[in-house]
Amino acid sequence: MKNARKLDIGRLIAFVTVCEEGSVTAASRKLGIAQPALTVTLTKLEQAIGVQLLTRDARGASPTALGQRFLSSAYELLGMAEMAYKKIHEDSDFPEGEVVIGVPYSCANVLVVPLLTRLAAAYPGIRLRVVESPSAYLWDWLSDGKLDIALLFDRKSSTEVVCEDFAQEDLYLVGSHSLLNLQEINVKRLSEFPLVMASRLNRIRTLLDNHLAGHDLTLNVSIEIDSGEFQVRLIETGNWFGIQAASSVAEKLRTRQLQAALIVPRVTRTICIARHRGKLTDPCVARVITELKQESERMFENGLWPARKIT
Numbered sequence: 001m002k003n004a005r006k007l008d009i010g011r012l013i014a015f016v017t018v019c020e021e022g023s024v025t026a027a028s029r030k031l032g033i034a035q036p037a038l039t040v041t042l043t044k045l046e047q048a049i050g051v052q053l054l055t056r057d058a059r060g061a062s063p064t065a066l067g068q069r070f071l072s073s074a075y076e077l078l079g080m081a082e083m084a085y086k087k088i089h090e091d092s093d094f095p096e097g098e099v100v101i102g103v104p105y106s107c108a109n110v111l112v113v114p115l116l117t118r119l120a121a122a123y124p125g126i127r128l129r130v131v132e133s134p135s136a137y138l139w140d141w142l143s144d145g146k147l148d149i150a151l152l153f154d155r156k157s158s159t160e161v162v163c164e165d166f167a168q169e170d171l172y173l174v175g176s177h178s179l180l181n182l183q184e185i186n187v188k189r190l191s192e193f194p195l196v197m198a199s200r201l202n203r204i205r206t207l208l209d210n211h212l213a214g215h216d217l218t219l220n221v222s223i224e225i226d227s228g229e230f231q232v233r234l235i236e237t238g239n240w241f242g243i244q245a246a247s248s249v250a251e252k253l254r255t256r257q258l259q260a261a262l263i264v265p266r267v268t269r270t271i272c273i274a275r276h277r278g279k280l281t282d283p284c285v286a287r288v289i290t291e292l293k294q295e296s297e298r299m300f301e302n303g304l305w306p307a308r309k310i311t
Contacts (some may be wrong), residue, residue, distance in 0.1 A: 006048035023060035075277035083281040095283040096125030102138035102150035105228025106248040136201040153203040172260035176238040182261040246306035
């Protein structure tokens with residue numbers, strides 16, 4: 001316990017806030033603490049631990065290499081403190097609170113309605129706020145603490161975020177049913193089709209560009225648009241094709257409005273469940289993740305979500 005006494009909660013909050021805001025001045029405004037007092041708090045933390053945690057210059061403040069390592073632990077310790085407080089004030093079997101989850105369009109298209117329905121029945125005290133956006137934006141918002149959880153593609157854990165690989169999806173060439181009469185298509189033929197694609201901020205675009213580079217090929221991208229909904233609408237016109245996971249167009253495949261040809265050799269993306277380190281022990285977040293996994297697995301088994309669980 002001797003060393004634990006050095007990790008004063010107020011000092012940890014000060015350190016995390018400076019790292020998030022990028023300067024002592026901005027952090028003092030956010031915390032409502034005078035800048036000199038905040039500087040003293042940070043100095044006391046560094047003295048107590050015995051290492052330099054922050055580098056300060058004219059541009060602001062940023063964590064040192066040791067500070068970056070300590071930041072991950074600071075998030076987790078603050079999350080545990082939050083959980084300890086909540087345990088005193090609520091029934092742990094039926095927690096109450098808001099959880100903000102970020103979901104890319106393709107996952108939202110199949111998951112959001114059944115997940116919300118399931119959660120409302122199981123945990124009426126949990127208010128789930130859903131943010132639908134491209135995966136790249138969700139990563140940034142999760143890292144900044146604006147989201148609690150996100151479904152992301154092909155990501156690894158960072159200082160701020162813990163990622164758990166959960167499922168895999170194959171990618172398809174998608175087009176109007178009357179124009180794309182194929183079950184499979186070789187990856188080398190993709191350059192023949194005018195495509196509607198997300199920008200290179202999107203993981204699916206990066207994955208495909210890197211994959212095709214190995215075959216000395218490039219995509220024939222006619223339109224770039226970072227909106228899954230409008231990509232699908234443009235594909236429906238019959239003027240363009242798209243490269244999508246089947247989840248993006250699941251209903252339109254069932255009604256035969258669109259056709260999907262599996263890209264071979266298979267191009268696969270990994271779906272991960274990511275959460276901010278400050279929420280690792282949050283009971284509401286834990287319940288949402290459990291329900292999300294169970295609902296997703298049910299949909300995989302029933303063919304409602306064309307993906308497969310990673311075992």
